[in-house]
Amino acid sequence: RSRNPLHPSVLDACVIGNLLNFPKHVLGLPFAAYATDGNEALSLVLYSYRQRAEAAGAPPPHRLLYLVDGPDSAPPPPDAARCAQRLGMQMEVAAGLEALGAALRGGAPPCAVVAPFGCEPLDAASAL
Secondary structure, three states: OOOOOOOOOHHHHHHHHHHHHHHHHHHOOOOOOOOOOHHHHHHHHHHHHHHHHHHOOOOOOOEEEEEEOOOOOOOOOHHHHHHHHHOOOEEEEEEOHHHHHHHHHOOOOOOEEEOOOOOOOHHHHOOO
């Protein structure tokens, strides 16, 4: 039996679909997706939001915010910027919670705010 998530059997597809569908509906999320790595997950989320905007007749979102701990922390991986660029979006880096708040108040609303694991201001950012 193949356990390759890219080529699931009928049973695998049903199990994966139900595992994604249940929390999607319980939490009221607009999308649910399965990805094998972070870049694939980011690409799926951005593409989904772009498709959703186009279906509603709205202009597609063009901003992606990447939250880092502060001005001295490591920059985001170049793959994230290339992923956003491939989908016609612009990635902006917000160095800290205050910069994120300013970025959210200015300009068009972003389609997503992305943060690396262990990002300290992530808890507070979810309340913005």
